[in-house]
Each structure stands twice: as C-alpha cells, then as structure tokens.
Amino acid sequence: MTAVGVPGLDVPDSRGRTGLDRVGRDLTGNPDVVVRDVELLASGWHVLRRTTFDQRRRDGRWTTEQRETYDRGNGATLLPYDTARRTVLLTRQFRFPAYVNGSPDGMLVEAAAGLLDDQDPASAIRREAAEELGVAVGALEHVFDVFMSPGSVTERVSFFAAPYTPADRVSAGGGLAEEGEDIEVLELDVDEALAMVDDGRIADAKTIMLLQWAVLRGPFRA
Incomplete structure (x- = not known):
C-alpha cells in the first residue's frame, strides 16, 4: 500500500x-x-x-x-507626510474581515501596508508605496516594530514614515488588480486625519499609531 x-x-x-x-x-x-x-x-x-x-x-x-x-508572515506599513502642506497620504479599501465584524460598509481608511514577501521591510514598503499610493519615497524613518495581535497572530509589522512632495507621485497608485486590490488614494490634512480617528472614520490600528506618532514625536510635533 x-x-x-x-x-x-x-x-x-x-x-x-x-x-x-x-x-x-x-x-x-x-x-x-x-x-x-x-x-x-x-x-x-x-x-x-x-x-x-x-x-x-x-x-x-x-x-x-x-x-x-x-x-501570515511579517509586514510593513508607511506614513508619507508633507510638512509644508501638513498632509499625509492614506488609502481607502474594502476589508471583508472588518465588514463581517461590524464595519458598516467594510471600507477602511489605512496607512499603506503589505506583507514582506521575502523582502526586507524597507524594500517591501517602498514596493507597497509605489503600488498602492503611486509614490516613490526617499529617505525612510524606521519608527518601531510591533506585534499587532500577539494573542493569536504571529505577524510583526515594521512601521515607517517618509517625507513626500507632489513631485514624488509617479503613478495613480491603486494597488495590483491581479491581486484583487482596488485602492483609493487619499491625501488628507493631518488635523483632519486626527479628527477622523476621534469620530471613528479611521478605525485601523496601524494608521492610528502612525498618526499619533506623527503629532507626538514625528514631523508634526509642536
């Protein structure tokens, strides 16, 4: 046999x-x-x-x-910021796990992110910035590494921030259609983004962490 x-x-x-x-x-x-x-x-x-x-x-x-x-492997996330215009670049996309657990429409506003896929975190987030946001970022600042849900998920996420200007936009972004991505790029005033955290329009953990870092210790600190 x-x-x-x-x-x-x-x-x-x-x-x-x-x-x-x-x-x-x-x-x-x-x-x-x-x-x-x-x-x-x-x-x-x-x-x-x-x-x-x-x-x-x-x-x-x-x-x-x-x-x-x-x-699910490890990941990386990025907050691009423009201090001169006080803006940040974020995304909006459909997330089924959020939809099935109480999000009214499943559409979440998030910082760009992705799995490493055998790349180092810095290279992976440059790839995601180009794919999702259409931005070629320059110098990256490593903010911290975080276990996002250590009770059940092994993933460790590397957080980055980087300056950008309108000249750094190289494409419309939107993600990869062949991977099922349909991503809207949002350029928001940082104070508006913080207001969206306060009223629940931004409910994604990594995004909240990056925005709070940006105003407490990062480029928008007083």
Missing part, C-alpha cells in the same frame, strides 16, 4: 512548502516554556497551527496549554 503524503508536511502544498509543523518546535529562549507538539490545522495562503506546550507559572506550577496561531 502506497503511503499518501500530507501537503505542507511531507509533500509540497500549493505554495511549495513542507515542514509547516516544524515551526516552533526548537524554541529554547524561555526556560519556562517547553513545546511538546505542533499540529498543522490549515495551510491555504497562510498557515494555522495548534501548539501544545508546558508552561511554568509564576507560582512554580507547570501546566499544559494549547494555542492556535495564524501565520
């Missing part, structure tokens, strides 16, 4: 990946956590795993825990 391989484990899945159940098994940085097993639950475009581990609590007791983690 011929053994049948499992895609993503011992035979390649649709993206050519194997060994997806090996991630996390060799972690040794925390002596109070011992990984016992990693199960592959799903491997569509991204990867869902269930990990069983022993954890020593603060009172010394050991317990066995299970956590599901969604691995």
Whole structure:
C-alpha cells in the first residue's frame, strides 16, 4: 500500500512548502516554556497551527496549554507626510474581515501596508508605496516594530514614515488588480486625519499609531 503524503508536511502544498509543523518546535529562549507538539490545522495562503506546550507559572506550577496561531508572515506599513502642506497620504479599501465584524460598509481608511514577501521591510514598503499610493519615497524613518495581535497572530509589522512632495507621485497608485486590490488614494490634512480617528472614520490600528506618532514625536510635533 502506497503511503499518501500530507501537503505542507511531507509533500509540497500549493505554495511549495513542507515542514509547516516544524515551526516552533526548537524554541529554547524561555526556560519556562517547553513545546511538546505542533499540529498543522490549515495551510491555504497562510498557515494555522495548534501548539501544545508546558508552561511554568509564576507560582512554580507547570501546566499544559494549547494555542492556535495564524501565520501570515511579517509586514510593513508607511506614513508619507508633507510638512509644508501638513498632509499625509492614506488609502481607502474594502476589508471583508472588518465588514463581517461590524464595519458598516467594510471600507477602511489605512496607512499603506503589505506583507514582506521575502523582502526586507524597507524594500517591501517602498514596493507597497509605489503600488498602492503611486509614490516613490526617499529617505525612510524606521519608527518601531510591533506585534499587532500577539494573542493569536504571529505577524510583526515594521512601521515607517517618509517625507513626500507632489513631485514624488509617479503613478495613480491603486494597488495590483491581479491581486484583487482596488485602492483609493487619499491625501488628507493631518488635523483632519486626527479628527477622523476621534469620530471613528479611521478605525485601523496601524494608521492610528502612525498618526499619533506623527503629532507626538514625528514631523508634526509642536
């Protein structure tokens, strides 16, 4: 009888990946956590795993825990700003997860962002700025790196800011149609963008973080 391989484990899945159940098994940085097993639950475009581990609590007791983690890779996001005109460049696009969880129309105003796709964060965000915003950005300022939803999603996002002028617009932007993107580019006064945070028109975490950084410690600080 011929053994049948499992895609993503011992035979390649649709993206050519194997060994997806090996991630996390060799972690040794925390002596109070011992990984016992990693199960592959799903491997569509991204990867869902269930990990069983022993954890020593603060009172010394050991317990066995299970956590599901969604691995979509790491990402980068960018806030382009023009201090002379006090403007920022953002996007508006449809987000189904927000739509199914209470957003009236699923249309979110966001900072440009994307997955790294095997690039370093700076190169990836330059790519996204060109694709989504139609802007060729110059010098990038690395703001911080953030785990956006550490209870269940492994993604770490690198945050950047960069100056721009109208002369830096090289295309209309809008994203890649072949990837299902249909992105509207918004140029907003920074004070209007902050007002949109206050009244809920901007409800995206990375965008709120970048706007608040911009006025507290970044280019628009008093």
